[in-house]
Structure formats: structure tokens, C-alpha cells
Amino acid sequence: MVGSSSSLRHRWNLAMGTLWIFYSATMPAFLLLLLLGPSLRLSDAMSRDERHKLRDQVVEMFDHAYQNYMEHAYPADELMPLTCRGRVRGQEPSRGDVDDALGKFSLTLIDTLDTLVLLNKTAEFEAAVRKVLSDVRLDNDIVVSVFETNIRVLGGLLGGHSMAVMLKDSGRHMLWYRDELLQMAKDLGLRLLPAFNTSSGLPYPRVNLRYGVRGPETRTGTETDTCTACAGTMILEFAALSRFTGDPIFEAHARRALDFLWEKRQRNSNLVGTTINIHSGEWVRRDSGVGAGIDSYYEYLLKAYILLGDDQLLQRFNIHYASIMKYISQPPLLLDVHIHKPLLPARTWMDSLLAFFPGLQVLKGDIRPAIETHEMLYQVTKKHNFLPEAFTTDFRVHWAQHPLRPEFAESTYFLYKATRDPYYLEAGRTVLENLNRFARVPCGFAAMKDVRTGSHEDRMDSFFLAEMFKYLFLLFADEDDLPFDVEDYIFTTEAHLLPLSLSTTPRSRTTPAVNTVTEEELEDPNFDWTCPNTRLLFPDPAFPRNLRDPIRSAVDKSCPRPSLPREPGMGRPPLRAQDFMANNPEHLELLRRMGVSLIHLKDGRVQLVQHASQAVSAVAAEDGMRFMQEMMELSSQQQKEQLPPRAVQIISHPFFGRVVLTAGPAQFGTDLSKSSTGVRGFVTVAEPYSGCAELSNAAFVQGRIALLQRGQCMFAEKARHIQKAGAIGGIVIDDNEGSSSDTAPLFQMAGDGRNTDDITLPLLFLFHKEGNILLEALKEYREVEVLLSDKARDRGGDRLEEEEDCSTEEKDHSSPAPSTTLDQSQPSTQEEQTEESALGKEEVKPEQTVDSNEVTGAEEEELSDEGDSQSVDSLMADWQEDLEAFKQMEKDEL
Numbered sequence: 001m002v003g004s005s006s007s008l009r010h011r012w013n014l015a016m017g018t019l020w021i022f023y024s025a026t027m028p029a030f031l032l033l034l035l036l037g038p039s040l041r042l043s044d045a046m047s048r049d050e051r052h053k054l055r056d057q058v059v060e061m062f063d064h065a066y067q068n069y070m071e072h073a074y075p076a077d078e079l080m081p082l083t084c085r086g087r088v089r090g091q092e093p094s095r096g097d098v099d100d101a102l103g104k105f106s107l108t109l110i111d112t113l114d115t116l117v118l119l120n121k122t123a124e125f126e127a128a129v130r131k132v133l134s135d136v137r138l139d140n141d142i143v144v145s146v147f148e149t150n151i152r153v154l155g156g157l158l159g160g161h162s163m164a165v166m167l168k169d170s171g172r173h174m175l176w177y178r179d180e181l182l183q184m185a186k187d188l189g190l191r192l193l194p195a196f197n198t199s200s201g202l203p204y205p206r207v208n209l210r211y212g213v214r215g216p217e218t219r220t221g222t223e224t225d226t227c228t229a230c231a232g233t234m235i236l237e238f239a240a241l242s243r244f245t246g247d248p249i250f251e252a253h254a255r256r257a258l259d260f261l262w263e264k265r266q267r268n269s270n271l272v273g274t275t276i277n278i279h280s281g282e283w284v285r286r287d288s289g290v291g292a293g294i295d296s297y298y299e300y301l302l303k304a305y306i307l308l309g310d311d312q313l314l315q316r317f318n319i320h321y322a323s324i325m326k327y328i329s330q331p332p333l334l335l336d337v338h339i340h341k342p343l344l345p346a347r348t349w350m351d352s353l354l355a356f357f358p359g360l361q362v363l364k365g366d367i368r369p370a371i372e373t374h375e376m377l378y379q380v381t382k383k384h385n386f387l388p389e390a391f392t393t394d395f396r397v398h399w400a401q402h403p404l405r406p407e408f409a410e411s412t413y414f415l416y417k418a419t420r421d422p423y424y425l426e427a428g429r430t431v432l433e434n435l436n437r438f439a440r441v442p443c444g445f446a447a448m449k450d451v452r453t454g455s456h457e458d459r460m461d462s463f464f465l466a467e468m469f470k471y472l473f474l475l476f477a478d479e480d481d482l483p484f485d486v487e488d489y490i491f492t493t494e495a496h497l498l499p500l501s502l503s504t505t506p507r508s509r510t511t512p513a514v515n516t517v518t519e520e521e522l523e524d525p526n527f528d529w530t531c532p533n534t535r536l537l538f539p540d541p542a543f544p545r546n547l548r549d550p551i552r553s554a555v556d557k558s559c560p561r562p563s564l565p566r567e568p569g570m571g572r573p574p575l576r577a578q579d580f581m582a583n584n585p586e587h588l589e590l591l592r593r594m595g596v597s598l599i600h601l602k603d604g605r606v607q608l609v610q611h612a613s614q615a616v617s618a619v620a621a622e623d624g625m626r627f628m629q630e631m632m633e634l635s636s637q638q639q640k641e642q643l644p645p646r647a648v649q650i651i652s653h654p655f656f657g658r659v660v661l662t663a664g665p666a667q668f669g670t671d672l673s674k675s676s677t678g679v680r681g682f683v684t685v686a687e688p689y690s691g692c693a694e695l696s697n698a699a700f701v702q703g704r705i706a707l708l709q710r711g712q713c714m715f716a717e718k719a720r721h722i723q724k725a726g727a728i729g730g731i732v733i734d735d736n737e738g739s740s741s742d743t744a745p746l747f748q749m750a751g752d753g754r755n756t757d758d759i760t761l762p763l764l765f766l767f768h769k770e771g772n773i774l775l776e777a778l779k780e781y782r783e784v785e786v787l788l789s790d791k792a793r794d795r796g797g798d799r800l801e802e803e804e805d806c807s808t809e810e811k812d813h814s815s816p817a818p819s820t821t822l823d824q825s826q827p828s829t830q831e832e833q834t835e836e837s838a839l840g841k842e843e844v845k846p847e848q849t850v851d852s853n854e855v856t857g858a859e860e861e862e863l864s865d866e867g868d869s870q871s872v873d874s875l876m877a878d879w880q881e882d883l884e885a886f887k888q889m890e891k892d893e894l
Contacts, residue, residue: 045422046422046425046426048478051425051476051477051478052476052478054425054428054429054432054476055473055476055477055481057432057436058119058432058469058472058473058476059119059473061432061435061436061440061445061469062115062119062465062469062473064440064444064445065079065444065445065460065464065465065469066112066116066124066465068081068084068443068444069108069109069444069460069465070109072084072085072086072443073085073086073087073108074086074106074108074109074131075106075109075131075135075136076088076106077089077101077102077103077104077105077106077107077108077462078102078107078108078459078460078461078462079108079443079444079460080092080458080459080460081441081443081444081445081446081458081459081460082441082443082446082456082457082458082659082773083443083458083769083772083773083776084442084443087102087459088102088104089102089103089104089142093738093739093740093742093743093769094743095742095743097145100143100144100145100148100206101144101145101148101149101152101461101462102144103140103142103144103149103153103209104137104140104142105136105137105138105140105153105209106131106132106135106136107152107153107462108460108462108465109128109131109132109136110132110136110152110153110156110157110160111152111153111156111462111463111465111466111494112128112156112462112465112466113125113128113129113132113156113157113159113160113163113181114156114159114160114162114163114496114497115465115466115469115470115495116128117163117166117167117483117484118470118473118474118482118483118486118497119469119473120481120483122167122173122483125160125163125167126173126174129160129164129174129177129180129181132157132160132181132184133180133181133184136184138184138187138188138191138209139191139209139210140209140210141208141209141210141211142208142209142210143206143207143208143209143218143219143220144206144207144208144209145205145206145230146192146195146203146204146205146206146207146230147205147227147229147230147233147234149188149192149207150192150233150234150237150238151233151237151296151492151493151494151496152462152463152466152494153188154185154188154189154192154237154241155236155237155492155494155496156466156494156496157181157182157184157185157188158181158182158185158237158240158241158244158496158498159492159496159497159498160181161179161181161182161185161244162489162497162498162499163497164177164181165177165179166484166499182244182245185241185244186241186245186247189238189241189250191207191209191210191212192207193249193250193253194207194212194213195207195212195213196253196256196257197213198278198279199279200260200278200279200280200281201253201256201257201259201260202226202231202257202260202261202276202278202281203226203230203231203234203253203257203278204220204221204223204226204278205223205225205226205227205230205278206219206220206223207220208220223278224277224278224279225275225276225277225278225284226275226276226278227274227275227276227293227294228261228272228273228274228275228276228293228294228297229292229293229294229295229296229297231257231260231261231276231278231297232257232258232261232296232297232300232301233296233297233299233300233493234253234254234257234258234300235251235254235255235258235300235304236300236303236304236307236490236492236493236498237254237492237496237498238250238251238253238254239251239254239255239304239307239308239502240307240498240502243502243503243505244502244505246505258300258301258304258313260281261276261297262316263281264276264281264283265320266283266288266339266340268340269288269323269327269337269339269340269342270319270320270322270323271288271320271323271324271327271328271337271339271342272288272294272297272320272339273285273286273287273288273339274286274287274288274289274292274293274294275293283339286338286339286340287336287337287338287339287346287347288328288336288337288338288339288342288346289328289334289335289336289337289346289350289354290324290328290334290354290357291334291336291350291351291352291353291354292351292353295353295354295356295357295493296356296493298317298320298321298324298360299356299360299493300493301313301314301316301317301320302314302317302360302363302364303363303490303491303492305317306363306490306500307490307498307500307502307503308502308503309503317364321364321366323342325366325369326342327342327343329369329373331369331372331373332369332372332373332375332376332551332554333350333373333376333393334350334354334357334373335347335348335350335393344622344626345626348392348393348630349390349391349392349393349398350390350391350392350393351389351390351399352387352388352389352390352391352402352405352407352408353405353407354407355377355387355405355407355408355410355411356407356410356411356493357370357373357411358370358371358373358374358377358411358414358415359407359410359411359413359414359415361373362411362414362415362417362418363414367418367419368547370411370415370418371415371419371544371547371548372547372548372551374408374411374412374415374427375547375548375551375552376551376554376555377408377411378408378412378427378430379395379551379552379554379555380395380555381408381430381431381434382430383395383555384397384451384452385434385437385438385448385451385454386402386434386438386439386448386451387402387405387408388400388401388402388451389401389402389403395555397451397452400448400449400450400451400452401447401448401449401450401451401457402447402448402451403447403448403457403459403461404435404439404445404447404448404460404461404464404468405463406463406464406467406468406471406495408431409428409431409467409468409471409472409475410467410471410495412424412427412428412431412471412475413428413471413472413474413475416428416475419544421544423544423545423548424475425475425476428472428475428476431472432472435468437794437795438454438792438795439456440658440795441456441655441658441659442654442655442658442659444460445460445464446458446459446460446659447459447460447461449645449660449662449741449742450645450662452644452645452791453645453646453647453660453662453790453791453792454647454649454660454791454792455645455647455660455661455662455663455792456659456660456661456662457662457741457742458740458742458769458773459742463494466494466495466496467494467495470491470495471495474486488500488501574590574594574623574626574627575587575590575591575594575623575627576627576630577627577630577631580627580631582598591608591624591627593615593616593620594610594615594616594620594621594623594624594627595610595611595612595613595614595615595616595620595621595624596608596609596610596624596627596628597609597610597611597614608628608631610624610625610628612624612625644665644673644790645662645663645664645665645741645746646662646663646664646665646672646764646788646789646790647660647661647662647663647787647788647789647790647791647792648660648661648663648731648764648766648770648774648786648787648788649661649786649787649789649792649793650774650777650784650785650786651680651785651786651787651793652682652781652783652784652785652786653781654781655777656795657787657792657793657794657795658795659773660792661766661770661771661773661774662741662746662766662770663731663746663764663765663766663770663788664746664747664748664749664764664765664766665748665749665764665765666715666719666748666749666750666762666763666764666765667748667749667750667751667756668716668719668749668751668756668759668763669719669756669759669760669761669762669763670729670760670761670762671762672762672764672788672789672790673790675789675790677789678787678788678789678790678793679705679728679729679761679762679787679788679789680785680786680787680788681703681704681705681728681729681785681786682704682705682783682784682785682786683704683705683706683707683731683774683778683784683785683786684697684700684701684704684705684706684707684778685706685707685775685778686701686706686707686708686721686722686725686727686730689707689708689709690708690709690711690712690713690718691706691708691709691713691717691718691721691722691730691732692712692713692717692718692721693721694721694724694725695721695722695724695725697725698724698725698726701722701725701726701727702725702726702727703726703727703728704727704728705727705728705729705730705731705786705788706722706725706727706729706730706731707730707731707733707771707774707775707778708722708730708731708732708733709732709733709735710732710733710734710735710736710765711735714751714752715732715749715750715751715752715763715765716751716752716754716756716759717752718730718732718763719759719761719763720758720759722761723759723760723761727761728761729761729762729763729764729788730761730762730763730764731763731764731765731766731771731774731786731788732749732763732764732765732766733766733768733771733772733774733775734765734766734767734768734771735768736767736768737768738768738769739767739768739769740767740768740769740770741767741769741770742769744767746765747765749763749765762788764788774786
């Protein structure tokens with residue numbers, strides 16, 4: 001589409017919250033939007049001075065993160081803020097797929113380029129561009145993620161180029177610039193292109209920057225699967241690269257991949273799965289949602305329409321969106337479903353990546369569900385200080401990490417721009433304060449290892465600088481604070497800025513577009529080509545608040561579960577796994593009706609087996625299958641969460657409580673979860689360091705927390721020796737160099753087989769990496785004070801306010817913990833003499849449990865039961881596929 005700069009601005013005003021009309025050659029205008037006016041001011045406005053103070057605080061925080069990266073990490077890809085050094089791939093323990101974003105190309109610096117300009121740091125931007133041009137190499141013999149490299153590095157180079165051109169055109173800065181960043185971007189684009197050499201046009205998930213995709217010799221080309229977002233999140237950057245350079249090849253490849261995904265959607269539900277085979281186009285994982293694995297596919301359909309003016313992309317988005325709202329959206333929740341059975345939930349938890357969706361709904365113009373979902377996310381954020389990486393439908397922690405993701409801040413910004421409700425300024429203030437209070441450390445900002453304890457991970461991803469500070473600055477800044485008009489740009493999924501003027505560059509027609517939207521689909525009420533006035537949408541100024549209040553109470557201290565649908569034919573809600581008790585006769589009767597048998601094993605555990613043909617009805621059989629899935633998921637979740645971590649918080653100068661290390665507990669001694677204050681004291685190294693003999697420096701250890709090395713004797717023996725010396729606590733540090741809580745599961749230190757009631761001090765375990773942080777601090781500052789607790793206290797030394805929350809299984813349960821149904825035994829280490837740990841092993845306790853292997857086997861056996869009807873056979877076949885998808889989902893990392 002070709003248009004004047006004025007019409008381009010009207011098109012993007014959608015995102016900025018003003019009413020706009022977009023003229024198209026093929027149809028009237030799409031979208032909305034949102035009128036700014038006093039009628040939407042629902043609460044007391046934040047004063048200009050307050051906003052400016054928060055704006056300045058954002059800039060100060062950015063400086064703290066950026067300067068520490070440049071001082072301690074550059075030219076490495078990322079900063080490790082706890083150890084104050086750069087993360088270089090291959091020199092640190094592998095984190096699996098997370099490391100595929102690192103390509104030895106100074107990732108954080110490139111990802112941050114356009115943020116520097118937005119925050120009025122023109123001199124720093126110019127210096128950064130010169131560093132990129134002189135220092136960064138793109139021909140490294142290293143395998144990287146195509147998706148991550150596209151959105152972070154290619155997007156960062158294009159965003160930096162856009163800013164450089166803008167500054168140069170202003171006549172005051174970057175006058176020396178001759179499109180050098182664009183040439184680097186084209187070089188990188190050509191290095192990514194070999195990944196698209198598949199019969200389907202879907203890219204391989206990984207590529208070697210130097211050698212492309214040439215099979216095992218380049219450590220690429222053997223993959224068969226990719227995520228939907230990985231293949232469908234290329235069009236903005238690749239189309240921009242084509243429009244900037246005049247070379248159509250990039251846009252053509254991205255469009256081919258997008259077209260293929262559209263063709264492979266499930267035609268009945270109009271949903272896409274999470275993982276697809278790049279060669280056959282078969283769905284490998286059939287679960288569908290708006291979070292991890294799919295999120296930015298939907299985002300790029302709508303944003304590519306805004307940037308490129310292609311009505312076909314909008315049509316596709318609207319068809320998908322109608323299905324999302326029909327099947328996935330259960331306001332305020334967004335729950336995954338199966339694409340071929342969209343009325344059947346695929347899981348009972350949500351991941352934090354879906355927090356971008358309210359912002360996308362603002363762009364779509366569907367404000368009510370955006371308000372509702374955002375409010376739910378806000379309340380969960382206030383409950384746990386950050387959005388956990390995953391949380392359940394009753395708002396408890398499922399995965400406790402938080403890698404400083406920006407999606408919630410993104411949606412907060414878009415909702416504020418759409419409504420001008422000061423409520424969203426307060427939400428932004430909450431994000432800002434929590435980052436400063438809980439994530440800020442002396443060398444930057446550290447990701448949260450566990451939102452329940454407040455412990456840290458030695459990680460500061462590049463997206464934190466690329467996205468978080470952009471959205472927070474824009475939230476609090478006035479228009480005259482900005483060095484350019486953001487309404488002339490669109491944000492990519494990594495928040496890089498691409499100019500709307502790109503749509504005036506003619507698109508190559510090397511690959512003809514195929515419009516696969518039928519007349520019947522166009523009759524969907526979702527295709528309402530009008531621009532509603534928000535004064536009509538919200539005639540009552542209190543309307544948004546009325547949407548938020550019920551959600552706030554739902555997430556509040558009681559954390560009630562959502563109401564369950566009535567079960568057809570039984571007159572009662574179906575039994576849920578989290579409520580099941582093996583000694584409840586009513587529950588056993590419900591199991592029988594669902595075709596589920598309960599078998600008591602000799603070791604005291606309980607095995608559940610389902611025979612769908614024995615259920616009283618097809619509905620009951622389906623409820624039984626859902627119950628089995630929930631039980632397996634609950635069992636898996638408890639195995640992940642069964643070890644409540646403890647916190648070692650460094651509270652002395654210069655840390656002041658800002659560094660929190662994840663520690664494992666002991667099965668003996670003081671239970672820190674029952675202590676309101678924890679144990680506070682200075683640390684000292686025991687002599688001998690092993691702690692396996694009486695201490696020679698007992699006088700110095702007295703009244704302090706002793707540091708001990710793992711090995712040579714049992715943990716209980718170490719505890720007794722330091723207790724005899726008068727220590728008030730102990731920390732055992734792993735002697736296995738390179739071990740870390742990032743890559744190894746925590747475990748409980750077990751006793752020595754004797755009565756350990758005589759041990760009354762707390763003993764915690766740190767892996768080598770975390771322990772080394774403590775030892776280095778002691779070496780540098782000599783007097784180091786720490787707090788041993790179940791949860792980090794307020795940064796600055798004051799004790800955290802005790803809150804009733806839903807962050808752990810020990811608090812605020814409205815129903816009994818499922819200890820009678822699931823094995824909650826802890827991995828434990830009993831012997832240190834041979835230095836054999838039982839990490840990952842489980843103690844078998846005489847508790848009732850779900851044997852998931854037996855469950856799966858029983859279901860496979862049931863598939864061959866000749867007595868089953870064809871419909872049950874079909875149902876069970878689908879169920880088996882769902883089980884496989886579920887197992888894969890549990891392995892995937894967000």
C-alpha cells in the first residue's frame with residue numbers, strides 16, 4: 001500500500017490510543033480506536049511531577065543495567081549480574097535452548113541500540129554504533145536460534161539503522177552514517193536464509209552463522225520440529241530488510257512460511273498447534289494457546305498488516321482471533337486447548353508470555369477482555385511481586401522463575417495509551433518498584449530464580465534492556481520528552497522500532513499471494529469493518545473499574561478456584577485431581593463411574609488405571625481422561641516443586657540484601673519455614689573446611705554462620721561439629737566445580753540414619769556457583785553478613801512484611817494438601833563418604849501416589865481392547881496423542 005506520511009501516521013495511531021481511519025484499496029477501514037478524553041479518567045490522575053519522577057527513575061535504572069553491561073560484560077552477549085562478568089557461550093555451564101540466543105555477537109548491545117535513542121542518549125547511541133561496527137562479527141562458527149537471532153539481532157540492527165537515519169535526517173547527529181548497520185543486517189539476513197531451505201518453507205529452528213545448514217558437520221539440519229512462533233515471527237524483520245535494501249528475497253521467504261502455517265491451521269477450530277514438523281507440516285504438539293510457542297505468530301499477523309497494509313494478513317488474524325475468543329479466552333483466563341478438540345482444556349496453568357495478549361487486544365480494539373486479563377495478571381504480579389513463569393488457574397505458582405520478562409509492562413503501556421486511565425500508571429509504578437526492590441543488585445538486575453523465596457539467578461537477558469525500559473519510559477514520559485514521534489513507528493515483538501514509511505516501498509510479487517479466506521469466513525461477525533467510538537464503548541467512566549474489581553477479589557488472599565461446569569448426566573461437578581482423596585468413599589465412587597480403577601501396591605503407593613469402556617457414559621469417560629491428565633500433571637508439578645528452596649541473602653555492605661542465593665534445606669535442624677525472622681549472622685570458613693572433625697577455629701566460629709565444603713563425611717556430622725563450636729548456622733558449599741541451581745535440581749540434605757533431634761541450628765546447601773559468589777564476597781569484604789530464611793526479606797535489611805499469599809503449598813490452602821494421593825517424598829543425599837549424591841533420585845515413602853508409567857501403559861493397553869466401540873477407540877487414540885504432547889510440553893523451556 002502506498003500512502004502519504006500523514007496516512008501512515010493515522011494507521012499507527014491505533015497503537016498509540018487515538019482515533020484513526022485506515023483507507024484500503026479493497027475494503028473500508030479496519031479498527032478503532034480509542035478516544036482520549038476526560039470521561040475515561042477513572043481515578044485520581046497522577047501528578048505531572050510524580051510521572052516525571054518515575055520517568056527519571058526509569059532512566060536511572062536503565063543506566064545502572066547498561067553501564068554495568070558495558071563495564072563488566074561487553075563484548076560478551078549478556079551480563080551475569082551476580083558475578084559481575086559477561087556470559088560467553090561455552091565458558092559457562094550450558095542452559096540448553098536458552099543459550100541458542102547467544103552467538104558471540106554482543107547481543108545485549110545490539111538489542112539495546114534503539115532504546116538508547118528513545119531515552120535521549122544520543123551520544124551513547126553513536127558510541128554504541130561505532131562499537132558494533134568495529135567489534136561485532138557475524139561469521140562465527142556457532143549455532144544459533146533462527147527465531148531469537150531474527151528478533152533480537154536482525155531486529156536490533158534494523159531498529160538501530162532506523163534511529164541512525166532519523167538522527168542523520170535531523171541534521172545534528174550521525175552525519176557520518178552511511179547505512180553501515182543496514183549492511184550488517186543484510187549480511188545477517190543472508191546467513192539466516194539457509195534455514196528456509198525446506199520443502200515446506202518453514203525454517204529450521206537453528207542455523208550455523210558461518211556454515212548455514214549442512215547437516216551434522218555444522219551441528220544443524222537434523223531437526224524436524226519447530227514452534228509456531230519460531231516459524232511465524234519473521235515477517236516484520238524480513239519484510240523490513242527487503243524494503244530497506246530493495247532485495248525481495250527476505251520478505252518472500254517469510255511470507256512463504258506464514259502462508260504454510262495458515263494452510264496447516266486446524267480447519268474446524270481455526271487454531272494452530274504449538275509445534276509443527278518442518279518437513280511434513282504435521283502438528284507435533286496439538287495444544288493451542290496465546291502463550292509460549294505461539295504468541296508472536298498472532299502478534300505478527302496483525303502488526304504486519306499495520307506495517308505493510310496487506311488486508312489478507314488482517315483477515316487471517318481476525319479468523320484466528322475469533323477462535324481464540326471462542327475457545328481459549330475464559331475471561332480473565334487464557335487457557336490452552338486441543339486444536340482438534342477445542343472444548344477440551346490442554347492444561348490447567350498459564351505461562352507468563354501470554355501477558356503480551358492484552359496489549360495485542362488493544363491494537364485489535366477489543367478492550368473489555370484486555371482490561372480483564374490484564375487485571376488478573378496485575379493481581380498475580382502483586383501477589384508474587386513478579387509474574388511467575390507459569391501459574392495455575394487458581395493463581396498459585398507452577399514454575400517459580402521470573403527472567404525479568406517485559407510483556408506485562410508492554411500491555412500496561414498499551415492499555416494506558418488506549419484509556420488514559422491513571423490506574424495503569426500505578427500498575428507501571430508497581431513494576432518499577434518491584435524491579436528496584438527485588439531484582440536490583442550491585443552489577444545490574446538479576447532474574448528471579450524463585451519468586452517465592454526472592455532468590456536470584458545470575459542472568460540478565462538482553463530483552464530486559466531492549467523492551468522493559470522502552471515501555472516503562474513511554475508509560476511515564478510526556479510527548480515532548482521523546483526525541484521523535486513514536487506514532488511513525490511500529491514495535492516488533494522485541495520492541496524494535498520499524499518506520500511505517502516502509503509500506504511506501506513497493507512489495508516484490510515474486511511469490512503471488514493466495515487469498516484463502518472464503519466468503520463464509522468473511523460473514524463472521526468478527527469482520528466488522530467499523531471504527532467504534534470509545535465513548536460509546538465506555539459510556540460510564542467507572543466501567544473499566546467495574547470490570548477489574550471482581551477479578552481483584554478473585555485473585556485475593558483466598559485464591560478461590562474458578563467455578564466448575566456442571567457435569568452432564570451426573571448432576572455434580574467432575575472430580576478434579578487436586579481434590580482427590582484416596583480414602584474418600586465418594587471420590588472412589590466417582591472414579592468408578594469414570595472407569596478409573598485404584599490399585600494398592602505393596603510399597604504403599606496407589607496406582608490409577610483407566611478403562612474408558614467401563615465408564616458409565618461417554619461424558620464420564622472423557623471426565624476420567626481429563627482427571628488422569630490432571631493427576632499426571634499434578635504429580636509432575638509436585639515433583640518440580642516438592643523441594644521448597646531456601647534463601648541465603650547477603651545483607652551487609654555493599655549488597656544490602658540485594659543478592660539472594662537459592663539454597664537447599666536439610667531434613668534436620670531448624671526449619672526456616674517456621675521461623676518468622678530467619679537466622680542472621682556473619683559468615684566464616686570452618687577449619688577444617690570439610691567440617692568432618694572438631695573445629696580448630698571454634699572461638700572464631702562461635703556466634704557466626706560457618707561455611708563448609710561438601711564431602712568426606714555426612715551432613716549431620718558437619719552440623720554437629722559446627723554446633724559444638726557455637727555456630728548459629730551452617731552453609732555447605734558443593735565441591736563439584738561448575739554446579740549451579742540453574743542447571744541442577746535442589747535436594748534435601750539427609751541425616752545419617754541416627755536420631756538428629758540434637759541438631760538445633762539451620763544447615764543450608766549451596767551449589768558451587770552460588771557458593772563461590774559468597775566466598776568471593778568474603779574474600780573481598782572480609783566481614784560479610786547473611787540472612788538464612790525461607791524467603792528473602794526486604795532489600796535494605798528490613799524484614800519483609802509477612803503476607804498471606806498463595807505462593808507456596810504450605811499457606812492458604814482452601815482444601816487439604818494432596819498428600820494422601822501423590823508421592824511428596826524429597827530427593828535426598830544420605831552418603832557423602834563416596835561423594836555419590838542422590839540428586840534427582842526419590843526416596844520411596846509409604847504414601848499413596850500416581851504411577852504415571854503404569855497409567856500410560858494401561859491406556860496403551862486399553863487402545864487394543866476389542867470390546868471398545870469405534871468412537872471410544874478414536875477418543876483414546878486422540879488421548880494418547882494428547883498425552884505425548886503433554887509429556888513434551890513438560891520438557892519444553894519457555
